[in-house]
Amino acid sequence: MKSVQAFAPATVANVSCGFDILGFAIEGMGDRVTLREKETPGLVVSSIQGDGGKLPKDPIKNTCSVAIQALLDELGQNVGMEICLEKGLPLGSGMGSSAASAVAALVAANHLLGNPFEKKDLLPFAMAAEKAACGAGHADNVGPSLLGGFVLIRDYHPLDVIKLHVPKDxxxxxxxxxxxxxxxxxxxxxxxxxxxxxxxxxxxxxxxxxxxxxxxxxxxxxxxxxxxxxxxxxxxxxxxxxxxxxxxxxxxxxxxxxxxxxxxxxxxxxxxxxxxxxxxxxxxxxxxxxxxxxxxxxxxxxxxxxxxxx
Amino acid sequence: MKSVQAFAPATVANVSCGFDILGFAIEGMGDRVTLREKETPGLVVSSIQGDGGKLPKDPIKNTCSVAIQALLDELGQNVGMEICLEKGLPLGSGMGSSAASAVAALVAANHLLGNPFEKKDLLPFAMAAEKAACGAGHADNVGPSLLGGFVLIRDYHPLDVIKLHVPKDxxxxxxxxxxxxxxxxxxxxxxxxxxxxxxxxxxxxxxxxxxxxxxxxxxxxxxxxxxxxxxxxxxxxxxxxxxxxxxxxxxxxxxxxxxxxxxxxxxxxxxxxxxxxxxxxxxxxxxxxxxxxxxxxxxxxxxxxxxxxx
Known part of the structure; x- marks a missing residue:
């Protein structure tokens, strides 16, 4: 059975004057998700490391499985996957912890399925996971965690996400x-x-x-x-x-x-x-x-x- | 005696979402000011064309003379100048009419005096004229009329004016x-x-x-x-x-x-x-x-x- 591991970075949302519209991604810090295809359909969260036992393994509540389920629903597929999450980010810290988990899960799942989606098009699935985790489907963490760099969320209706230029230094x-x-x-x-x-x-x-x-x-x-x-x-x-x-x-x-x-x-x-x-x-x-x-x-x-x- | 003629363009302030912070300049439309040095000190507004007789010639009230006086005060000079204003812009139309007059006057005066100021440094004098004409020293018309292009007024305290990139087309x-x-x-x-x-x-x-x-x-x-x-x-x-x-x-x-x-x-x-x-x-x-x-x-x-x- 196939297996994929993906990484997604920590993010800073708001960025002072960019309240509710800007976010950027941090090099090096982030979460890892390993997916293994399984024969029976359905998502199983088999292990979570680094969360101090605080995150739910219930696939209806876990950020990774909620994100992947949204992707599978859009495709109309019911592929079986086992999810292993390694938290590199502290929970509830304001560093986009839930966003990094959701994005890593989506990048891995998309790869496992043969990349049916462009990277940018994974964003709504990550937002669905944010909604489950935080109560609001904000994109200012998942946007930069997915796309990297400085990201502007110009609008939500319809979603308009712009990757800005970033000076190297x-x-x-x-x-x-x-x-x-x-x-x-x-x-x-x-x-x-x-x-x-x-x-x-x-x-x-x-x-x-x-x-x-x-x-x-x-x-x-x-x-x-x-x-x-x-x-x-x-x-x-x-x-x-x-x-x-x-x-x-x-x-x-x-x-x-x-x-x-x-x-x-x-x-x-x-x-x-x-x-x-x-x-x-x-x-x-x-x-x-x-x-x-x-x-x-x-x-x-x-x-x-x-x-x-x- | 020396004589100088200068032009300053019409401007669009606000620019929709740029309410109170953005403005841009228009090619071709604008005001002309001709200055002639005179032997006796003091400013005289000798002619105004194209205003339908509506603008004041009193140097304490006229936008051009107020702007030039602010510049002369800063220099501590009392040069005599005769001011001829040709309005190319309609008054009270929202096209930066008073701003164009003040900027044309300042560009001409600065040239006549041997360019003691960098162009950008003329802005406070133009704002002083705006204050006299409109009651508020806004920079979103005088900024682009002076500097051209799209201009951002990031802040007034202290004044922070940024010329943005503009696509050619x-x-x-x-x-x-x-x-x-x-x-x-x-x-x-x-x-x-x-x-x-x-x-x-x-x-x-x-x-x-x-x-x-x-x-x-x-x-x-x-x-x-x-x-x-x-x-x-x-x-x-x-x-x-x-x-x-x-x-x-x-x-x-x-x-x-x-x-x-x-x-x-x-x-x-x-x-x-x-x-x-x-x-x-x-x-x-x-x-x-x-x-x-x-x-x-x-x-x-x-x-x-x-x-x-x-």
């Missing part, structure tokens, strides 16, 4: 404090309506960020990395936010923001050296406030999910 | 109905606060428009030319808005929006032929509703204000 440092933040809490602090003035500021910054990516203008990227919509309300829920922001500026970061709905923070920088310095500077701050943290830095992943073996 | 059709729309009325219909959902849609579209300009992706530009913030409230003030929009779609327009605060409408298209077809289609609609209209089409002006003679 752009690096990301991720700071994952050992602290749980409930996504619902993080969402509930947002206002349903906002001042028109704030909407205009946010628009100006997101336009500046996109232009900065295309122009490879790191100063412009830096000036544009501001969020007046979500960050002012969410930052107060994240211990050390303002102290870390001060410290990473001194280490040469272009800017910092909340990854997804937190508590992980992301910093962008020009070049690997600065990304490493930022990681060190942030670690010191977390140490000083007595909070454990995992730090990680890498280039922007531009490939998205891909097949490792099979 | 991008054309604009301007439709100026013979109808007066009070700018204050057009501003007063806007809401002070908006749903967060609308802010997100607007952000997605402006990010899509900027990416579309850089990618030279006309379909993406077309999909992104939507305004959920100002247009729904302003369109009802502009006779024929919805009928024209329907007609120009059939003629191959990428999209249509309100130029500035109206009543002029702008349509974008790929290539000159479509721009001409759009002009014809729109004319028919205005004729059918019994409203006079001036139509004009051209490429995007990428040079901005420049010296004609001197």
């Amino acid at each position: 752009l690096y990301c440092t991720l700071l994952h404090p050992h602290f749980e933040l409930n996504t619902a809490d993080s969402r509930s602090v947002l206002r349903d309506s906002i001042p028109l003035k704030h909407a205009t500021i946010q628009s100006g910054n997101v336009a500046g960020l996109v232009a900065g990516l295309y122009e490879e203008d790191f100063d412009l990227i830096s000036r544009s990395l501001r969020d007046v919509i979500a960050e002012p309300y969410r930052a107060v829920l994240i211990p050390g936010f303002y102290e870390v922001r001060e410290a990473i500026k001194g280490a040469g970061a272009l800017g910092m923001g909340i990854s997804g709905s937190g508590p992980t923070l992301f910093c962008l920088s020009k070049g690997k050296e600065k990304a490493a310095k930022i990681a060190e500077a942030a670690k010191e701050v977390y140490q000083s406030i007595g909070l454990g943290v995992d730090v990680y830095f890498s280039a922007i992943n531009t490939a998205g999910g891909y097949v490792l073996e099979g | 991008l054309y604009c059709t301007l439709l100026h109905p013979h109808f007066e729309l009070n700018t204050a009325d057009s501003r007063s219909v806007l809401r002070d606060s908006i749903p967060l959902k609308h802010a997100t849609i607007q952000s997605g579209n402006v990010a899509g428009l900027v990416a579309g300009l850089y990618e030279e992706d006309f379909d993406l530009i077309s999909r992104s030319l939507r305004d959920v913030i100002a247009e729904p409230y302003r369109a009802v003030l502009i006779p024929g808005f919805y009928e024209v929009r329907e007609a120009i779609k059939g003629a191959g327009a990428l999209g249509m929006g309100i130029s500035g605060s109206g009543p002029t409408l702008f349509c974008l298209s790929k290539g000159k032929e479509k721009a001409a077809k759009i002009a014809e289609a729109a004319k028919e609609v205005y004729q059918s509703i019994g409203l006079g209209v001036d139509v004009y089409f051209s490429a995007i002006n990428t040079a901005g204000g420049y010296v004609l003679e001197g």
Whole structure:
């Protein structure tokens, strides 16, 4: 029987001024899914590693099987598959953990079936899995995890996903404090309506960020990395936010923001050296406030999910 | 005594999803200013043509002299100049009429004085003139009239103006109905606060428009030319808005929006032929509703204000 292993990267959604419309993928960190064809139809989640026993194996609830089932339903096929998930990402951290699992599962399944879909066309299936996992079929994690790079979700009706240009030297440092933040809490602090003035500021910054990516203008990227919509309300829920922001500026970061709905923070920088310095500077701050943290830095992943073996 | 003549182009501010942050310049249409050095210090507006006698010659109120005075104050000079203004743009039409006068005056004055300022650094003086003319020192008309092309006003504090890439084949059709729309009325219909959902849609579209300009992706530009913030409230003030929009779609327009605060409408298209077809289609609609209209089409002006003679 055939077997395929695929990988999909961690992602940062929102990206400050890109609230609810932008996300990008991180090189190196991510989830692996191994699929084995089986003779009897139906999906079975046979093993999950690295989740501390927290994720469901029930195929109706598991992100991987929900995603693959959506794909099989579209094809009208009922192929039997055994799913092994290796979590490389912490759960509920704001690094697109469920998205990476769903994308890795879909990339593997599509390969196993002889690639009936273009990569981009796997997105709705991944969104169906996000809906099952998080209650909303957002694309700002699954989009970049699937396609790589910086991804703009221009619209959902119909879905319009655009891969933006990314300067080669752009690096990301991720700071994952050992602290749980409930996504619902993080969402509930947002206002349903906002001042028109704030909407205009946010628009100006997101336009500046996109232009900065295309122009490879790191100063412009830096000036544009501001969020007046979500960050002012969410930052107060994240211990050390303002102290870390001060410290990473001194280490040469272009800017910092909340990854997804937190508590992980992301910093962008020009070049690997600065990304490493930022990681060190942030670690010191977390140490000083007595909070454990995992730090990680890498280039922007531009490939998205891909097949490792099979 | 030295003499200089300069030209500055008409501009479209807002550009649908770019409400209050984007503007672009139009090739060919604009205002001319001729300056003549005079022996006695002080500014004199000696002639204004094409305004139907509506513009003030008082140097404290005239856009050209206010702009030049701001420049002279910055230099600490008191050079005497005689100002002749030839209006090529209708007043209060939403085509950046006051901006074109101020920019032409500044480009001429800077040349006459031996170019003490870089072109970009003339912007604050033009904004001072806009403040005198319109009550607010907006940069979304003076920015593109001075610099040419598509201009993003990312921020005002401090001023951050970015010239975006423009595809060569991008054309604009301007439709100026013979109808007066009070700018204050057009501003007063806007809401002070908006749903967060609308802010997100607007952000997605402006990010899509900027990416579309850089990618030279006309379909993406077309999909992104939507305004959920100002247009729904302003369109009802502009006779024929919805009928024209329907007609120009059939003629191959990428999209249509309100130029500035109206009543002029702008349509974008790929290539000159479509721009001409759009002009014809729109004319028919205005004729059918019994409203006079001036139509004009051209490429995007990428040079901005420049010296004609001197």
